[in-house]
Every structure is written in structure tokens, then in C-alpha cells.
Amino acid sequence: MTLTFNSDIYSQLLSQYQPRIIKTEDENEKFLEPVEELLSRSHLTSEEDALLELLVKLIEDFEEKHYQLNVSTPRSRLKHLMEARSLEQSNLVKILGSSKIVTKIINGELEITKEQAQALGKFLHVDTSLFLLE
Structure with a gap:
């Protein structure tokens, strides 16, 4: 089975979640919620997987910069x-x-x-x- 990637669906997800560089703790908490929701699912679409990967990267970048003591x-x-x-x-x-x-x-x-x-x-x-x- 070949997984396909639908750019229109991914664009809708990006529009819905509006991922961006995280600058505050509140923004970090805001993006943690959809990550936890996506992680709780047993099956993700290719588009959801791409969104999850992007959100995790944004969160990691923020936390790496702001939580040096708790390096992942x-x-x-x-x-x-x-x-x-x-x-x-x-x-x-x-x-x-x-x-x-x-x-x-x-x-x-x-x-x-x-x-x-x-x-x-x-x-x-x-x-x-x-x-x-x-």
C-alpha cells in the first residue's frame, strides 16, 4: 500500500493549527495540545504525520533554547x-x-x-x- 500525500489536506491542517516559531511558554503549551492529541491516535494520515513532525520540531527548538537544564x-x-x-x-x-x-x-x-x-x-x-x- 502506497501512502499518498494530499497538499490540499495538509494546507487545511496548516491553516487550522497555524504552526510558527514558538516564542513564549503559552505558545509552547498551545502547540503541545495538538501534538498530544495526534500522538494519542493509533493511525495518522500522511498529512497529520507531517504536521506532527513539524509541531514536534518547533516545540523541541523552543524547549532546547529555553530549558537547557532539561536537554532532550x-x-x-x-x-x-x-x-x-x-x-x-x-x-x-x-x-x-x-x-x-x-x-x-x-x-x-x-x-x-x-x-x-x-x-x-x-x-x-x-x-x-x-x-x-x-
């Missing part, structure tokens, strides 16, 4: 997405290979590989780069 890591992003979607470690076993690997990644004993990041991105409908060190 691939592991913390994974844990956040798991929490937002009510996923358990057992839900990631098929994605990452084994329960031992999942536990080591969650505990910070192993870094997420490029292949694992791709699998997680596909499974969670987010950009692979969220799980890779920059």
Missing part, C-alpha cells in the same frame, strides 16, 4: 512518546529485537542504533532523527 535525548524522547501513547516496554520488543535490548535502551545502557531508530520512527509515526544523537 533520544532515550528521553522515546520514553515521552511511550508515556504519551501508554506503551509498555513489551510493546517495543518486536521493534527493537528483544526485551533485554529494550530494557538496556530504556535504562540508558545502550544507544539506539540507526536501524532501531528507523523502526521506532515507523512504529510511532515520527521522524527517525528523534531517536538519534545529533
Whole structure:
């Protein structure tokens, strides 16, 4: 099955949410709401996935600039997405290979590989780069 991307639908989503550079905490909170709503869905359209990716990037950029003490890591992003979607470690076993690997990644004993990041991105409908060190 080939997923198609409808520019008109994406334009409607952009018009509805009006994403832009986040400059205040209130704006950040405003954009967190649709992100959490999108993350709670089990299936996203290509257009919703693109919007989610954009909103997450805008939020990350704001938080990176304003919350230096709480720097996001691939592991913390994974844990956040798991929490937002009510996923358990057992839900990631098929994605990452084994329960031992999942536990080591969650505990910070192993870094997420490029292949694992791709699998997680596909499974969670987010950009692979969220799980890779920059």
C-alpha cells in the first residue's frame, strides 16, 4: 500500500493549527495540545504525520533554547512518546529485537542504533532523527 500525500489536506491542517516559531511558554503549551492529541491516535494520515513532525520540531527548538537544564535525548524522547501513547516496554520488543535490548535502551545502557531508530520512527509515526544523537 502506497501512502499518498494530499497538499490540499495538509494546507487545511496548516491553516487550522497555524504552526510558527514558538516564542513564549503559552505558545509552547498551545502547540503541545495538538501534538498530544495526534500522538494519542493509533493511525495518522500522511498529512497529520507531517504536521506532527513539524509541531514536534518547533516545540523541541523552543524547549532546547529555553530549558537547557532539561536537554532532550533520544532515550528521553522515546520514553515521552511511550508515556504519551501508554506503551509498555513489551510493546517495543518486536521493534527493537528483544526485551533485554529494550530494557538496556530504556535504562540508558545502550544507544539506539540507526536501524532501531528507523523502526521506532515507523512504529510511532515520527521522524527517525528523534531517536538519534545529533
